[in-house]
Amino acid sequence: MTASRRDWLLDVGARAGVEAAYLAVGLATSVLALAVWIVGVTATLSLVVFVVGLPVFLLSAMAFRWTAELDRRNAALVLGRPLHGRYRDHKGEPFLARLASTARDRQTWKDLAWLVTHSTVGLVFGAVAVGAVLQVVAVWLMPFWFWTIPDGVDWGLWNVDTLGEALLMMPLAIPLAAIAVVLLRLMSAGESKLATALLDSPGDVAAERPLRPPPDLSALLTPQALVSGFLALLTTLIWAFTGGYFWPVWVWLGLALPLALTLGIRRARREPPGFQRRFAVQLAISAVLGGTTIIVWLLAGRGTFWPVWTLLGLGTLLGVHWLVAMMWVRVFPGVREQELVERVDELTRTRRGALDVQDAELRRIERDLHDGAQARLVALSMQLGRAEENLSGQPEVAELVRQARDEASAAIAELRDLSRGIAPPVLADRGLAAAVEALGRRSAIPVSVDVELDRRPPGVLETAAYFVAAEALTNVAKHAPDSHALVTIAMDRGRLVVEVADDGPGGADPAGGGLMGLRGRVEALDGDLRVMSPAGAGTTIRAELPCES
Amino acid sequence: MRVVIAEDQALLREGLVALLREHGIEVVAQAEDGPGLLRMIAGHKPDLAIVDVRLPPDFTDEGVRAAIEARERHPEVGVLILSQYVEPVYTAELLAGGEGGVGYLLKERVGDVPAFLDALQRVASGGTALDREVVAELVQGRGSSDQGPLEALTPREREVLSLMAEGRSNAAIAEALVITGGAVEKHISNIFSKLDLPATDDNHRRVLAVLTFLRATDAAQ
Numbered sequence: 001m002t003a004s005r006r007d008w009l010l011d012v013g014a015r016a017g018v019e020a021a022y023l024a025v026g027l028a029t030s031v032l033a034l035a036v037w038i039v040g041v042t043a044t045l046s047l048v049v050f051v052v053g054l055p056v057f058l059l060s061a062m063a064f065r066w067t068a069e070l071d072r073r074n075a076a077l078v079l080g081r082p083l084h085g086r087y088r089d090h091k092g093e094p095f096l097a098r099l100a101s102t103a104r105d106r107q108t109w110k111d112l113a114w115l116v117t118h119s120t121v122g123l124v125f126g127a128v129a130v131g132a133v134l135q136v137v138a139v140w141l142m143p144f145w146f147w148t149i150p151d152g153v154d155w156g157l158w159n160v161d162t163l164g165e166a167l168l169m170m171p172l173a174i175p176l177a178a179i180a181v182v183l184l185r186l187m188s189a190g191e192s193k194l195a196t197a198l199l200d201s202p203g204d205v206a207a208e209r210p211l212r213p214p215p216d217l218s219a220l221l222t223p224q225a226l227v228s229g230f231l232a233l234l235t236t237l238i239w240a241f242t243g244g245y246f247w248p249v250w251v252w253l254g255l256a257l258p259l260a261l262t263l264g265i266r267r268a269r270r271e272p273p274g275f276q277r278r279f280a281v282q283l284a285i286s287a288v289l290g291g292t293t294i295i296v297w298l299l300a301g302r303g304t305f306w307p308v309w310t311l312l313g314l315g316t317l318l319g320v321h322w323l324v325a326m327m328w329v330r331v332f333p334g335v336r337e338q339e340l341v342e343r344v345d346e347l348t349r350t351r352r353g354a355l356d357v358q359d360a361e362l363r364r365i366e367r368d369l370h371d372g373a374q375a376r377l378v379a380l381s382m383q384l385g386r387a388e389e390n391l392s393g394q395p396e397v398a399e400l401v402r403q404a405r406d407e408a409s410a411a412i413a414e415l416r417d418l419s420r421g422i423a424p425p426v427l428a429d430r431g432l433a434a435a436v437e438a439l440g441r442r443s444a445i446p447v448s449v450d451v452e453l454d455r456r457p458p459g460v461l462e463t464a465a466y467f468v469a470a471e472a473l474t475n476v477a478k479h480a481p482d483s484h485a486l487v488t489i490a491m492d493r494g495r496l497v498v499e500v501a502d503d504g505p506g507g508a509d510p511a512g513g514g515l516m517g518l519r520g521r522v523e524a525l526d527g528d529l530r531v532m533s534p535a536g537a538g539t540t541i542r543a544e545l546p547c548e549s
Numbered sequence: 550m551r552v553v554i555a556e557d558q559a560l561l562r563e564g565l566v567a568l569l570r571e572h573g574i575e576v577v578a579q580a581e582d583g584p585g586l587l588r589m590i591a592g593h594k595p596d597l598a599i600v601d602v603r604l605p606p607d608f609t610d611e612g613v614r615a616a617i618e619a620r621e622r623h624p625e626v627g628v629l630i631l632s633q634y635v636e637p638v639y640t641a642e643l644l645a646g647g648e649g650g651v652g653y654l655l656k657e658r659v660g661d662v663p664a665f666l667d668a669l670q671r672v673a674s675g676g677t678a679l680d681r682e683v684v685a686e687l688v689q690g691r692g693s694s695d696q697g698p699l700e701a702l703t704p705r706e707r708e709v710l711s712l713m714a715e716g717r718s719n720a721a722i723a724e725a726l727v728i729t730g731g732a733v734e735k736h737i738s739n740i741f742s743k744l745d746l747p748a749t750d751d752n753h754r755r756v757l758a759v760l761t762f763l764r765a766t767d768a769a770q
Binding site for chain 2: 428430
């Protein structure tokens with residue numbers, strides 16, 4: 001068998017395993033869905049005539065959402081990403097408004113539709129999936145178990161009751177497996193399509209309501225321990241007065257079981273999220289259940305060690321969990337994290353690239369204006385001047401020419417302002433330090449400038465830093481005309497930091513127009529702009545721009 | 550008057566040369582970059598060099614750098630910077646390099662031919678010619694604190710001084726401020742005595758007063 005064909009078979013097998021796991025989990029959630037929607041709908045409908053039905057409706061909607069959320073997460077098994085439901089946000093709304101917005105939220109009804117559908121389709125698909133997998137395994141392993149059935153395994157027309165027959169059955173597992181693979185593929189595709197249709201709503205509602213996490217049961221540990229301790233003591237006291245068989249031990253067991261579960265789950269939740277945590281939770285539950293059965297066996301007078309079956313079952317489930325997790329990793333290697341990291345890297349890179357291109361383009365436009373339109377207008381102005389000289393005999397015409405020259409001058413001045421808005425020439429020519437010093441010199445208030453840079457930052461950062469300083473100084477001159485300002489520019493741990501501090505009255509509005517514009521410029525570069533302006537203690541504007549080289 | 554020109558844009562250079570020739574000014578050489586300019590000043594010993602700020606190879610501030618070097622090596626040669634934009638940093642650097650014979654004008658001022666020729670004459674004979682926008686930027690940026698000798702001046706005297714910095718004549722100043730020529734003369738003599746300038750010829754005192762003014766504004770930041 002060639003390596004590629006083996007890989008293909010492994011992939012098919014792993015994929016089928018993941019699909020089987022998806023459908024099996026779906027089987028479990030479909031049972032839950034059935035319970036949730038029947039209870040939710042009947043409770044709401046029967047109580048709605050009284051006022052209590054209204055909060056029950058809200059509770060039901062919440063339960064629908066939590067249940068649907070399980071299926072959204074489960075869908076990640078086959079889709080590689082969890083589905084994302086969007087709900088109207090009604091945070092802080094009064095009760096009636098919440099009621100109305102929940103009722104009007106299409107996702108609430110889609111959740112219900114999903115629960116109803118899933119509780120039938122999911123149930124059937126899940127049962128078929130589990131049955132198909134069991135069938136394949138059972139046929140393949142028939143030599144190991146056919147003898148446990150007294151009359152032999154009745155396989156349609158054929159009764160398997162000898163080892164030879166059982167061995168002959170083994171190859172039959174291959175076509176059965178092929179059928180199972182196709183069946184699993186079809187059912188999981190159908191179920192996940194349906195789930196996507198009903199549970200996934202890509203960006204249509206603007207305001208989104210965050211999912212409230214289910215209540216954390218482990219927080220109830222202390223009251224639970226207290227109540228359990230009290231009940232244990234009470235039952236023991238009652239027994240002390242009545243005597244007889246020491247029955248309180250069963251009460252103790254009954255009380256200890258939930259306590260041990262709470263403790264175990266609490267401990268397991270300290271694991272890092274993802275597979276490790278899920279596995280630890282299952283391990284804790286299995287350990288508690290296994291331990292309980294052993295204790296029950298001890299208390300019930302021992303005899304045959306029947307808890308072996310419980311332990312075997314729990315162990316098998318743990319193994320299946322581990323296998324499915326491994327298969328999932330094989331089908332979607334490193335999926336979400338890796339994908340997201342790559343996506344963020346790519347977006348950062350492309351956005352930065354776009355900004356660099358934009359900066360270079362603006363500077364090119366500035367240069368083109370300087371060498372093109374502006375130069376031609378200057379030449380025009382010169383020629384008009386010479387014409388004016390030669391028209392001293394015709395003062396009216398000379399006046400017209402002079403007016404034309406004034407127009408040319410005005411156009412040149414406008415182009416000059418335009419160029420300066422793109423980036424002042426001194427910034428391109430001499431760099432940030434010289435440009436900011438020039439800013440300080442031109443400012444109407446006294447400005448100290450302290451620039452410490454080993455080398456010139458990239459153009460786009462220079463421009464942003466320059467405009468931060470320029471806008472901040474304009475603000476200082478406007479709002480605190482009697483103050484001094486200090487501009488500091490330095491590199492700090494890979495970030496270009498621009499800080500403009502004044503000793504004015506403070507109390508600047510961080511949402512002011514100029515500051516918002518700056519914020520946009522800084523944030524586009526993944527930077528961060530902070531305004532610190534306590535009343536009476538001056539204003540400091542600090543921009544940090546990431547500057548990896 | 551003998552002039553060298555450093556200007557890389559052919560259109561402007563040709564226009565400038567033609568204009569100067571029409572008015573009997575001899576363009577003895579034309580340079581296209583900074584080193585070329587320095588060679589021609591050394592070789593031709595002109596009265597005046599007219600220099601563009603942006604020159605090859607990088608088209609940033611090569612012209613200013615060359616002009617500063619020319620002023621160091623040949624203080625007797627006037628240097629007039631022509632630029633399409635105002636940059637006080639460059640003006641300050643030029644002024645720091647010597648006493649007079651320096652100017653910085655926007656290119657479109659060439660169109661006002663009599664004023665331009667006047668500025669050429671002034672710079673060639675050791676005076677100053679600063680564009681009114683350059684002066685405006687310097688004055689606007691004047692911080693409120695420490696202005697050295699300028700603190701003694703009245704606001705009116707400062708106005709007169711900033712017009713002097715642009716290179717305006719007494720008559721032009723009188724016209725701009727709508728006062729009489731006599732009043733202008735009185736202000737100017739007050740400025741001279743407040744700035745404690747030596748009693749040499751009036752032209753030189755004007756240059757010194759303007760330089761004091763510009764350096765004070767430059768130091769005030």
